[in-house]
Every structure is written in structure tokens, then in C-alpha cells.
Amino acid sequence: MEQLKDKKILVTGGAGFIGFHLCKKLLDSTPNLTIYDNLSSGKLKNVNDLAKANFIKGDILNLKKLYSTAKTELIFHLAAQVVVPYSMENPIEDFETNARGTLNVLEKARKDDAKLVFASSAAVYGNPAKFPTPEDYGFNPFSCYGLSKVVGEQYCKMYMNQYGLDITILRFANVYGSRCHGVISDFLDKIQENPAKLEIIGTGLQSRDFVHVSDVVDALILAAVGENALGQTFNVGFGKTTKIIDLAKMILKILNLLDKTVVTTTNVSWQGDIGTIWFDISKAQKELQWHPRISLEDNLRDIIRERKMLDEHIG
Ligand code: NAD
Numbered sequence: 001m002e003q004l005k006d007k008k009i010l011v012t013g014g015a016g017f018i019g020f021h022l023c024k025k026l027l028d029s030t031p032n033l034t035i036y037d038n039l040s041s042g043k044l045k046n047v048n049d050l051a052k053a054n055f056i057k058g059d060i061l062n063l064k065k066l067y068s069t070a071k072t073e074l075i076f077h078l079a080a081q082v083v084v085p086y087s088m089e090n091p092i093e094d095f096e097t098n099a100r101g102t103l104n105v106l107e108k109a110r111k112d113d114a115k116l117v118f119a120s121s122a123a124v125y126g127n128p129a130k131f132p133t134p135e136d137y138g139f140n141p142f143s144c145y146g147l148s149k150v151v152g153e154q155y156c157k158m159y160m161n162q163y164g165l166d167i168t169i170l171r172f173a174n175v176y177g178s179r180c181h182g183v184i185s186d187f188l189d190k191i192q193e194n195p196a197k198l199e200i201i202g203t204g205l206q207s208r209d210f211v212h213v214s215d216v217v218d219a220l221i222l223a224a225v226g227e228n229a230l231g232q233t234f235n236v237g238f239g240k241t242t243k244i245i246d247l248a249k250m251i252l253k254i255l256n257l258l259d260k261t262v263v264t265t266t267n268v269s270w271q272g273d274i275g276t277i278w279f280d281i282s283k284a285q286k287e288l289q290w291h292p293r294i295s296l297e298d299n300l301r302d303i304i305r306e307r308k309m310l311d312e313h314i315g
Pocket of ligand 1: 012013014015016017018019036037038039040041042043058059060061077078079080081082097101119120121122171172173174175176181182
């Protein structure tokens with residue numbers, strides 16, 4: 001982290017789930033941290049818990065406002081519309097935020113001659129035929145969200161090749177941890193509301209590569225400072241895949257509800273839902289010296305404990 005000491009850093013989407021954890025870690029190294037976020041899905045609580053950071057409530061689509069932020073040396077671009085079903089219902093809004101918004105952030109990077117780390121997604125692969133999926137598998141997005149991330153990545157490559165910008169792309173699998181959104185928090189919400197039943201959207205046979213947010217933060221930082229990161233794209237997952245039905249059972253087991261909760265499936269999933277995500281992470285292990293440390297089994301109990309659900313259900 002010595003390389004980040006006192007660095008001027010801008011985090012778009014810093015009020016969101018991953019952004020919060022990243023900013024918390026960055027504040028150990030630098031006081032010159034600016035969060036730029038429109039709070040569309042980000043939380044004011046996250047911003048308040050990052051009191052030492054400079055917070056600007058702004059939209060990445062507002063180029064004038066983005067330009068008016070202080071000159072920066074390093075940008076983590078995390079701001080995005082992140083919900084796949086929403087992207088299918090609102091493809092233009094999704095495109096605006098994820099494609100044009102990324103272009104605006106690249107322009108800010110070009111103006112400041114800043115290094116940029118871009119948060120991309122497993123969604124760029126769509127439904128791959130190769131597992132574990134390596135970075136060079138190619139693009140085959142299956143949702144508007146996936147396509148807008150492909151466009152973001154391609155603009156990043158254009159800015160590297162044509163303007164010589166220093167950019168690293170990270171493709172995240174399913175990120176989880178404290179303050180997360182997504183399937184784990186959805187299940188916990190449902191169980192909290194009614195422990196007698198748990199409905200899984202889809203067949204339950206969809207499978208995900210769950211990676212802990214603290215490992216993702218380590219990857220983001222290595223992408224920013226690692227000598228081998230320049231111009232590269234890396235998968236960031238745990239390198240293992242877990243069926244959603246098995247995730248449900250793991251959660252119910254921890255809650256001592258395995259024999260008490262009736263699990264049902266809708267069989268039909270949302271448009272754009274991917275079958276299996278399972279990343280080949282050997283490139284990041286080799287070239288970034290990044291090694292995810294926390295397994296789903298190790299951390300689920302902590303997430304459940306944080307939501308104060310253990311005392312309610314276990315005697
Ligand atoms: P999040 O929704 O918690 O964070 C996104 C943040 O971006 C929010 O704080 C939101 O308010 C902000 N934002 C959205 N539109 C904006 C705009 N127009 N201008 C300014 N700010 C805006 O999501 P997250 O899980 O923290 O995701 C962070 C990044 O990682 C995203 O780019 C996402 O696509 C990517 N990603 C996340 C996951 C995951 O499992 N969480 C998986 C793959 C990729």
C-alpha cells in the first residue's frame with residue numbers, strides 16, 4: 001500500500017457495496033480520497049461511515065460536474081446500474097449509465113492523465129461453454145447489463161491504445177460480504193420476513209462463483225499498483241461454483257431451519273439470468289499475485305450474525 005500513500009484518488013460509486021469497502025481500505029493510505037456517487041443505489045450510511053473521505057453527490061452522466069472535481073491520479077470506476085433484470089426492462093437507462101457514463105469517466109481520466117481501474121462483470125461472458133472460464137473466452141453477453149459492460153471494456157481498450165492511458169479491467173463474479181446486495185441478502189430478507197418458506201427465483205440450479213468483498217478490494221488495489229496490471233484484464237472470483245439451491249441449504253443449516261423451511265422454486269428465471277458462473281482465476285493469481293482467502297462457507301455465518309439472525313433462530 002506504500003504506492004498509494006497520499007495519492008489523490010477518485011472512486012465513482014464509492015457509496016455502494018464494493019465502493020464502501022474499497023474506500024474504507026484506501027483511507028488507511030491516503031486522506032486525498034473523493035467519492036463521486038449519485039446515491040441511486042448507494043447508501044448515505046456508507047458515506048457517513050467514511051467521514052474522512054470527500055463526498056460529492058454527482059452523476060457520472062454530468063460531465064461538467066465530473067470535470068470540476070479535483071485533479072486526480074487514480075480512478076476506481078465502480079459506479080454503474082448493476083441490476084440485470086432492471087437492464088432488461090430499461091435498456092436505454094442501463095446503456096446511459098454503464099456505457100456513456102464509463103466514457104465520461106474515461107474522459108476525466110484522460111483530462112487528468114490518471115490511472116483507471118474499471119469494474120466489469122462475469123456478465124460479459126454470457127452463458128459460456130467453457131468452465132472454469134478464462135479471460136480470453138471472448139464476449140457473448142446475454143443481458144443488456146452484460147452488453148453495456150462490454151461497451152465499457154471496449155472503450156477502456158480504445159483509451160489505452162489510442163490515448164496511452166493506464167487502465168486495468170477487473171471482471172467480478174458474485175461479490176458478497178457485509179452490506180451486500182444480491183442473492184444472499186435476498187434470501188436472508190425472505191427468511192427474516194417468513195422463516196417457514198423460501199422461494200428461489202429460477203430452478204435453483206443456477207450456479208455462481210462467490211467471492212468475498214475483502215478479496216475483491218485486495219484485487220482492486222493490486223490492479224492499481226501491480227506492475228503486471230497495466231493494460232490487463234483479470235477475472236476476480238473464488239474459482240469455485242456453488243448452486244443456488246445449495247447456497248439456500250447452507251444458509252438454512254446455519255440458521256437451524258433446514259427441516260423447518262419449505263424451499264420452492266419458480267422454475268422460470270428473469271430475462272438475462274446466467275446458468276453458471278465459474279471463473280478461471282489463474283491469471284490474477286500468477287500475474288497480480290492475488291489469492292482469494294475467504295470461502296463462502298467461512299463467511300456466511302458472519303453475514304448472518306451481522307444481521308442479528310442467529311440469536312433469533314438458534315436457542
Ligand atoms: P452498488 O449498486 O452497491 O454500487 C454502485 C454505486 O454506483 C452506487 O453507490 C450507486 O449509487 C452508484 N451509481 C449508479 N449510477 C450512478 C451514476 N449515474 N452516477 C454516479 N453514481 C452512480 O453495486 P456494487 O455491487 O458495489 O458494484 C460496484 C461495481 O462492481 C459495479 O460497476 C458493478 O457492475 C460491478 N460488479 C459487481 C458485482 C457484485 O456481485 N456486486 C458483480 C460484477 C460486477
